[in-house]
Amino acid sequence: MTQHDRPAERIGWAPGRNVEQDAMRAALRLGAMAEGYATDLPLFPAAKSFLREFYGLDHRPTEPGREVASSGFSIDPEKARFQLVRLSRLSAELRTGLFPVGVTENDSVLAVGEEGQLLSFGLGGAWQVGDSALEGIENLIAGTAPRRLRETGHAWDVRPTAAGSPVVGAVQAALTAVYVLHHHGIYSARKLCLTLTSLRGSGAGIAQRSIRIPRGRLEETLTPITREVDEVLAAHSGGAGCEVRLEVEAGRAQAERPAGLVRFSVRFGHAAMRADDLEAGFRVGAGAHIGSLHRRVEDARLSLRQMA
Template sequence: MSADGDALTAASWFPGRDVRDAAMSAALETAAVAVPVAGGSPWTLFPAAMRALREFYGLNLRPAGAGRDVAASGCCLEPCEARHAFRAFEALGETVGLRLFPLGRTDSHGLLGVDESGRLFCLDHGGRWLLGDTVREGLCALTEGYAPHRIAPRRWAWAAPHAYEEPLGNAVRTALVAVYVLHHRKVFSARELRLTITTLRGIGQETLDRLVALPRGSLQDSAVPLVARMRALMAAEGAIPQGAELKITVAAPEGTRSPGASVSCAVRVGHSATEPAEAELSLSAGAGAVVGRPWAAVRGCAEDLARYVRAQGRSDQVPVFPASTSPPF
């Protein structure tokens, strides 16, 4: 990306530009003329949005070339051009965990918005996109044609380790590795595992769906009591794992804020009728968890889990957690 922002300079932007009065008028007009919603005006003007408007309001940027990765696009920095899209920006804000304010429109009718951390986003017919971690970075990326980051859910899957003879024991031990990884990467600290058994016949009836609390103490010592509790639950409910999918899910505790709440790990076995012994470890992340700081943590989890699976394949030994690791209740 060019260091001096050719498209910005050509549009009469310069470091320190400040159109305070015009920017405030535009922000007030955006809020006042917005489509009415219950509770009054929908738009909230936060500091990052005001800073962006003061620096960039009124600019009309042209493409700085054909485009490096994708077609370059110009844009108009006028918030009223995107004021009608409150619901769409509200939904994006719920996904990324921060409010947004409209900033303008691209030449291809994409809508630009800035969030409370100062990142620049675009909504268009192709989806939802992060253009840059700052407004200036995003505008340069847009006008120079750098590929934006799509805001969409992600899922990774690996063949789960099976160093033990019994499928439930394998699943529990692998799930506990996921508990450790999610806690170590500061995504969330799980307090329980969800045990689900779903038949493979017909519409796939759930014969068991229960939460099982993690025991106190080290994760290393939790596998045996967890397996015993889950076996007791299956016996009490008459849930038979044969001919069914057995899944153990590690999900965020109740009250976890977005986007961390959208992240989960799961271990399932028996999901393939042709390969009933096949086991799968997966990591899922909602759209909001694949941008910014949450994305760094989620990507780290994916790398850790992939490393765990590779190590299992090399040595047929289950990697252990640090001896002091325990559920942080």
């Protein structure tokens, strides 16, 4: 692809394009409309940059797309004025700032995230169209498949430890997750949450305890945590007839976007497996599929699978 053959150039974009004056007028008018909906709509730097470069561009497909149908769109934030309340709800769900920048031909809203990524949302759900403004615009034109933004769950078996104790195996898996999450810059944790749930009836909770992770190497912290878990199990018939779950718990001071969206747990004793088998679970919220966080979370998930 030559410099003059980029898809965005075919609809009037060029490197260094700057229509800031008209773009900011449109953004300010939209901001005034948002006040009528009692909605906060801050124009953060990435949104301002996007509008300065792409405001006023329109695309009407004339060719089929590469992976999905090429999408027609209009870059004008005022055309998304009837979706401001829904945009606010999506922003809260994803735990990131969003600013509307236009609409697609099927009435989905285009919005820019705080890292400059381009998203769309409509009747078909929420999607990340591109990691950057230009990439998103060109993906729409070329018909490159977007990434669905929804909560996903991953589960895998954990190999038994040499000691053969499911408690030791569960604690080792949880501490490994603490290290991996911190190493990949997702969040740090200083506690594990132990939960015992009855397998009888409606599955009532029997016990729950927050266990502090002592400072030190994994092998040094393993013994005191294992001892504490064993004490809780001993007080409840050894955990017989229960699902035993250990979940990595982020502190309240860190309960921001990644901490609330990415959760690791390991369990044993549940009905779907033999009593001593271990299963790891990795829940990823919709907001963790956006931007640089998505890449870090995927790397962490692969690391955890390899260590299982």
